[in-house]
Amino acid sequence: MEINTKILSFASGVNWGIELTNLPVEIIEKYGQLTDTDTDNPGILSILEVAFCVGAAIGCITTPMYAGRLGFTNSLRMLFVLSILINGITMIPVHWLYLTVMRFLIGFTTSSISSLSPLLVAEVLNPHERGKTMMMFAVALNTGVLLAYVFHWCISFDYGVWMLSFAPPIICEIISMVCLFFIARAFKNQRKQSQRDEQVVHDDVPLMVEGDFGDVHTSSNFIKSSNEETSNTFQKKLEFSAPTDFNKKLTRTQFRRIVYVTVALGAMQMLTGVDAIIIYASEIFGELFESKKSGIYGSIILGIANLVYTFIAAPFAEHKPRRKMLFIGIAGVCVCHLTIAILYFVKAPTIVVLIFLMLLFLFYNLGPEPIVFMFFSEMFPERYKIKLNGLGYTVNWVANIISVFIFEFFVGGREQYVYIFFGVMTLILGISGTVLAPETFGKTLAEIETQIRAWTKKERHTKKQIENNNKGLRIDMEKVRMVSYQDGALE
Numbered sequence: 283m284e285i286n287t288k289i290l291s292f293a294s295g296v297n298w299g300i301e302l303t304n305l306p307v308e309i310i311e312k313y314g315q316l317t318d319t320d321t322d323n324p325g326i327l328s329i330l331e332v333a334f335c336v337g338a339a340i341g342c343i344t345t346p347m348y349a350g351r352l353g354f355t356n357s358l359r360m361l362f363v364l365s366i367l368i369n370g371i372t373m374i375p376v377h378w379l380y381l382t383v384m385r386f387l388i389g390f391t392t393s394s395i396s397s398l399s400p401l402l403v404a405e406v407l408n409p410h411e412r413g414k415t416m417m418m419f420a421v422a423l424n425t426g427v428l429l430a431y432v433f434h435w436c437i438s439f440d441y442g443v444w445m446l447s448f449a450p451p452i453i454c455e456i457i458s459m460v461c462l463f464f465i466a467r468a469f470k471n472q473r474k475q476s477q478r479d480e481q482v483v484h485d486d487v488p489l490m491v492e493g494d495f496g497d498v499h500t501s502s503n504f505i506k507s508s509n510e511e512t513s514n515t516f517q518k519k520l521e522f523s524a525p526t527d528f529n530k531k532l533t534r535t536q537f538r539r540i541v542y543v544t545v546a547l548g549a550m551q552m553l554t555g556v557d558a559i560i561i562y563a564s565e566i567f568g569e570l571f572e573s574k575k576s577g578i579y580g581s582i583i584l585g586i587a588n589l590v591y592t593f594i595a596a597p598f599a600e601h602k603p604r605r606k607m608l609f610i611g612i613a614g615v616c617v618c619h620l621t622i623a624i625l626y627f628v629k630a631p632t633i634v635v636l637i638f639l640m641l642l643f644l645f646y647n648l649g650p651e652p653i654v655f656m657f658f659s660e661m662f663p664e665r666y667k668i669k670l671n672g673l674g675y676t677v678n679w680v681a682n683i684i685s686v687f688i689f690e691f692f693v694g695g696r697e698q699y700v701y702i703f704f705g706v707m708t709l710i711l712g713i714s715g716t717v718l719a720p721e722t723f724g725k726t727l728a729e730i731e732t733q734i735r736a737w738t739k740k741e742r743h744t745k746k747q748i749e750n751n752n753k754g755l756r757i758d759m760e761k762v763r764m765v766s767y768q769d770g771a772l773e
Contacts, residue, residue, distance in 0.1 A: 291399050294399040303426075309437075314378065341393040368384060369455075372388070412660065428589050543657075544673055547658075549678070550650060595647040611648040618638050618639075627698050660727065
């Protein structure tokens with residue numbers, strides 16, 4: 283089941299990356315020729331660009347409405363089938379409004395798949411494998427983006443085969459469906475085994491034992507991964523720790539804090555402006571390549587750099603504390619944004635801007651991209667998991683739409699201001715969200731939720747009280763030293 287889960291996660295990431303970038307302007311123009319549509323109209327292009335993002339945002343916010351009832355596997359199966367059908371009928375040229383609706387639906391299914399897949403990963407894998415798999419999800423996303431760029435370059439020699447750009451997502455979704463079949467079967471066998479084990483426990487072992495440690499429960503309503511259930515260490519921790527009711531509502535302080543972390547990190551990831559930079563690569567690289575395909579070349583360069591940087595960042599993101607890596611990534615992205623803004627102010631050569639854009643992508647892959655995905659798969663309490671996950675990815679897509687429109691408004695002579703905006707928003711949202719987020723590195727889902735349920739207002743008051751007590755102690759010690767000094771002087 284673990285291998286199939288990893289393959290499904292990787293295929294979903296590749297699918298997401300391809301769907302994001304497999305409809306460039308050139309293919310839209312070819313579609314317009316076949317349907318007698320004036321694709322030179324900027325309004326049509328804007329609608330087609332936004333349709334995918336709006337569909338993605340609505341897909342994320344509606345996921346909790348059915349995922350909680352159907353379950354992860356049934357929901358994903360339904361979404362894979364829908365996505366295959368939608369990509370298939372998108373190959374039929376009808377009208378630009380028809381294409382807009384199809385892009386909306388593709389965004390809807392793709393975002394829902396990409397938001398549910400990490401939750402499935404978190405349920406199946408142990409903490410170590412979970413971190414590696416989510417890092418590979420980020421690798422897969424960037425691989426999908428690069429594959430879409432390379433595929434676009436291939437069909438640029440003959441746009442008559444434009445419909446083939448929708449074939450790679452279908453292949454990814456078929457692979458994911460096959461993996462999901464085996465995962466669902468493994469879950470079914472696991473449930474049967476659990477029922478048999480529970481029957482044995484019910485017949486042979488008392489459900490509650492009173493001892494030196496108080497009331498010890500042998501069962502937990504928290505959903506553990508298959509590896510965690512068989513872990514002796516986990517069972518000992520569960521046996522000798524005070525039971526936590528994971529079905530209980532969070533306190534107001536706990537709920538507000540986890541919601542803010544979700545919104546702040548979800549918005550911060552896209553307000554780094556990385557997606558907007560990729561979309562407007564042709565304008566950025568127009569001065570470097572004297573070719574009609576400058577946008578394609580620039581996109582391929584960014585795609586390759588992004589993928590390479592993901593592999594470079596992977597060992598650090600996997601084996602270092604999440605919050606520490608996120609702090610480093612946020613600081614680096616912010617510095618790069620402000621440096622690029624200065625370069626535009628002084629009208630520096632484009633090649634210098636390119637160098638700092640590459641550095642920006644490096645820091646983005648060290649922190650904001652993979653760590654936010656990891657947080658969204660790990661930190662949500664069981665009772666609120668699907669809803670908070672939907673909220674996080676919805677905010678993520680809304681921020682993506684905002685970043686693209688802001689970049690479009692400033693591109694063409696005023697880029698410095700948009701980079702300042704991205705830098706400031708990354709700093710404010712990133713730092714505040716990271717400080718308040720729980721540390722999830724190397725912890726089971728139960729341990730993470732226990733940490734969140736320990737958040738209280740008293741934490742702040744206690745820390746402040748300790749600081750005040752220490753300050754008062756230092757003042758008292760200083761008074762003692764002064765009195766001793768005066769007594770010695772009098773003698």
